Amino acid sequence: MEPSKYQSQGPTELPFDQEEKVPPAFNIPKSVLVVCILIIAIHAALTELVSRDTYGWVLGVFSFIPLAYDIPTNNLLHPLSPYWSPVTYGLLHADWMHVGVNVMWFVAFGSPLARRFSSLKFLIFLVLATSAGALAHYVFHMGGTVPVVGASGAVSACMGASIRFAFTPGRMRGDATNAPALSLLQSLSNRGTMIFVGIWFAVNWLFGSGVVPIPGFEGGIAWEAHMGGFLFGWLGFGWFDGNRARKA
Numbered sequence: 001m002e003p004s005k006y007q008s009q010g011p012t013e014l015p016f017d018q019e020e021k022v023p024p025a026f027n028i029p030k031s032v033l034v035v036c037i038l039i040i041a042i043h044a045a046l047t048e049l050v051s052r053d054t055y056g057w058v059l060g061v062f063s064f065i066p067l068a069y070d071i072p073t074n075n076l077l078h079p080l081s082p083y084w085s086p087v088t089y090g091l092l093h094a095d096w097m098h099v100g101v102n103v104m105w106f107v108a109f110g111s112p113l114a115r116r117f118s119s120l121k122f123l124i125f126l127v128l129a130t131s132a133g134a135l136a137h138y139v140f141h142m143g144g145t146v147p148v149v150g151a152s153g154a155v156s157a158c159m160g161a162s163i164r165f166a167f168t169p170g171r172m173r174g175d176a177t178n179a180p181a182l183s184l185l186q187s188l189s190n191r192g193t194m195i196f197v198g199i200w201f202a203v204n205w206l207f208g209s210g211v212v213p214i215p216g217f218e219g220g221i222a223w224e225a226h227m228g229g230f231l232f233g234w235l236g237f238g239w240f241d242g243n244r245a246r247k248a
Contacts, residue, residue, distance in 0.1 A: 046124065059149070090151045116210070125233075132232035134148070134154070157230060160233030161237040204223045
């Protein structure tokens with residue numbers, strides 16, 4: 001922040017409407033903060049407060065398991081789990097590193113969207129994005145038995161939505177809330193957008209498919225869920241961005 005022009009004038013008080021506003025140390029939207037706290041609290045409870053058997057039951061009922069849609073419901077731990085698991089899997093995580101990475105990226109890319117959308121629209125966006133990630137994973141893993149957990153589908157959707165205004169020509173840096181947004185067709189012809197999309201998909205496939213191993217990481221990565229969420233955010237951004245007049 002540039003020095004105030006009043007700083008050299010001694011202790012003279014500024015008029016009320018000219019006083020400098022000091023930004024808060026952590027400028028995180030409440031909706032983003034609530035989701036982060038919920039994710040952390042759930043993982044803490046499952047790892048520190050419940051038994052191993054209870055943890056297994058929660059994983060079986062609330063994680064996303066493709067096989068649940070291909071067998072009779074009476075063979076499931078809960079007959080209704082196929083209805084809520086495409087959303088609830090996003091609140092579960094494999095370990096604390098998984099939690100930390102998703103929370104960090106969610107704060108970075110979810111915050112600009114939370115400021116552009118209303119709280120209700122942002123929540124609906126996250127629910128649908130998480131479901132889109134589950135659907136994409138199911139398409140590639142029908143009958144799969146490995147549980148899928150993590151908020152990466154929603155985080156990827158936030159990244160996909162953000163590119164609709166991150167590469168707008170002439171956008172003021174740091175003004176994500178009021179930045180004009182590209183239409184879908186404009187984003188498809190925007191060089192910066194398409195380079196980012198290409199690199200993002202390539203990196204996710206290389207690491208997610210195991211072509212390039214991640215040192216110290218033993219679990220699989222549901223890269224298809226990442227891509228499903230990303231595409232939902234990129235293609236569906238206009239449904240949620242209320243001020244359509246801001247389009248560039």
